[in-house]
Amino acid sequence: MTTRVLVLGGYGTAGALLARLLLERSDAEVVIAGRSAAKADALAAELGAAFGPRRCSARRVDAADPRALDDALTGIDLVVVAASTLAYVRTVAEAALRAGVDYYDLQLSVRAKFEVLDALSARMEREGRCFITDGGIHPGLSAAMIRALLPAFSRLERADCSGLMRVDWNAFAFSASAIHELVDEFRDYRIEALRDGVWTKVPARKMQRTIEFGPPWGRQACSLMVLEELPRLAQSLPSLRECGFYVSGFGLVVDYLMLPLGMVTLTVAPDRLGPGYARLLSRALKATSRPPYETVFQVEAEGVAAEPGREHRLARLRVAHDDGYYLTAAAAVACLLQYLDGSIRRPGLSLQALAVEPGRFLTDLQKMGARVTVQGAPALAAR
Ligand SMILES: NC(=O)c1ccc[n+]([C@@H]2O[C@H](COP(=O)([O-])OP(=O)(O)OC[C@H]3O[C@@H](n4cnc5c(N)ncnc54)[C@H](OP(=O)(O)O)[C@@H]3O)[C@@H](O)[C@H]2O)c1
Numbered sequence: 001m002t003t004r005v006l007v008l009g010g011y012g013t014a015g016a017l018l019a020r021l022l023l024e025r026s027d028a029e030v031v032i033a034g035r036s037a038a039k040a041d042a043l044a045a046e047l048g049a050a051f052g053p054r055r056c057s058a059r060r061v062d063a064a065d066p067r068a069l070d071d072a073l074t075g076i077d078l079v080v081v082a083a084s085t086l087a088y089v090r091t092v093a094e095a096a097l098r099a100g101v102d103y104y105d106l107q108l109s110v111r112a113k114f115e116v117l118d119a120l121s122a123r124m125e126r127e128g129r130c131f132i133t134d135g136g137i138h139p140g141l142s143a144a145m146i147r148a149l150l151p152a153f154s155r156l157e158r159a160d161c162s163g164l165m166r167v168d169w170n171a172f173a174f175s176a177s178a179i180h181e182l183v184d185e186f187r188d189y190r191i192e193a194l195r196d197g198v199w200t201k202v203p204a205r206k207m208q209r210t211i212e213f214g215p216p217w218g219r220q221a222c223s224l225m226v227l228e229e230l231p232r233l234a235q236s237l238p239s240l241r242e243c244g245f246y247v248s249g250f251g252l253v254v255d256y257l258m259l260p261l262g263m264v265t266l267t268v269a270p271d272r273l274g275p276g277y278a279r280l281l282s283r284a285l286k287a288t289s290r291p292p293y294e295t296v297f298q299v300e301a302e303g304v305a306a307e308p309g310r311e312h313r314l315a316r317l318r319v320a321h322d323d324g325y326y327l328t329a330a331a332a333v334a335c336l337l338q339y340l341d342g343s344i345r346r347p348g349l350s351l352q353a354l355a356v357e358p359g360r361f362l363t364d365l366q367k368m369g370a371r372v373t374v375q376g377a378p379a380l381a382a383r
């Protein structure tokens with residue numbers, strides 16, 4: 001039976017790319033949803049013309065309105081949350097449970113989201129609903145990349161992840177809510193990593209490293225940050241002693257002026273962090289973004305090789321694409337393909353990076369245009 005998917009934020013930057021790729025790569029039916037009926041109609045008409053009008057429709061929905069969600073989720077199998085609506089995680093998750101609909105989100109990995117979803121996880125299991133969170137690439141990719149390298153090791157001891165996102169911000173219009181979420185993520189910033197087998201706080205003076213990202217980037221200054229998928233993965237890998245995620249910043253003006261300003265405003269006067277600040281941050285991102293553009297995620301893994309007679313192994317896995325938003329949508333669709341064929345559809349809450357079969361996930365990303373390279377380990381295989 002055809003799966004009916006409602007994409008909340010379906011005409012947003014990530015949502016529109018995701019909806020198109022999902023129509024292209026599966027036989028799902030897609031409903032484009034957001035607060036603007038005109039924008040949802042326009043995209044549904046465009047996608048309907050390309051993929052058939054029966055496969056794509058539009059719906060006006062405000063994620064803040066439980067009754068509108070109840071109406072919109074009637075007859076739907078899966079809600080994909082690609083909307084900048086972290087403030088309404090509970091409203092959307094509870095509406096999905098009321099409607100008996102599965103759930104996937106690619107929103108940022110913040111504690112407030114996990115507090116809501118973890119608290120609802122027993123109900124998800126009881127009611128047989130599959131919830132997949134932390135989809136996309138940041139979060140969503142790093143722990144899956146480590147898992148893809150696991151078969152090359154009999155004992156994985158270190159896995160350092162890093163990310164560089166050089167995006168052409170001039171190509172996008174930002175909503176105030178998306179900017180609000182970005183600042184919220186930075187307010188939530190935790191400097192933690194796995195050290196000597198224990199997930200621990202790392203002193204600020206030790207949070208920076210320079211990491212090689214290959215040409216044309218060379219070595220870039222990166223800062224340690226937590227992605228929820230990593231401590232959760234580390235719990236299941238007792239041999240792992242060292243693990244962390246290092247991210248390269250947006251540039252001096254944004255990292256050291258605009259984001260701290262936003263974090264302070266969010267703390268002392270959150271109501272003032274509205275469209276004015278969104279315009280300012282958007283202008284700063286656009287003014288400082290210059291080609292070339294590329295998004296790169298890497299894992300450097302070290303430990304004992306799986307093959308008998310080979311002791312030490314150092315392996316590297318790299319995933320890259322010129323368009324970070326396209327890569328986000330492609331990762332979401334690579335995960336959804338596994339959900340749609342039932343292979344990862346399990347009751348309860350899981351994180352994309354821990355739920356996917358990693359070999360197939362990366363192979364599908366490659367088929368969708370990502371550059372995936374492995375060094376020091378056999379090529380990835382979908383199991
Ligand atoms: N995991 C990853 O790798 C990754 C990467 C990029 C982005 N993201 C996340 O993906 C989400 C979307 O980001 P984006 O850059 O695509 O943002 P965007 O271009 O600003 O799109 C946001 C969308 O959300 C909709 N929206 C906002 N408030 C809504 C509400 N109350 N009800 C229904 N729809 C609402 C907007 O439409 P209206 O305002 O017209 O309603 C718009 O369609 C954000 O949470 C962002 O943090 C994740």
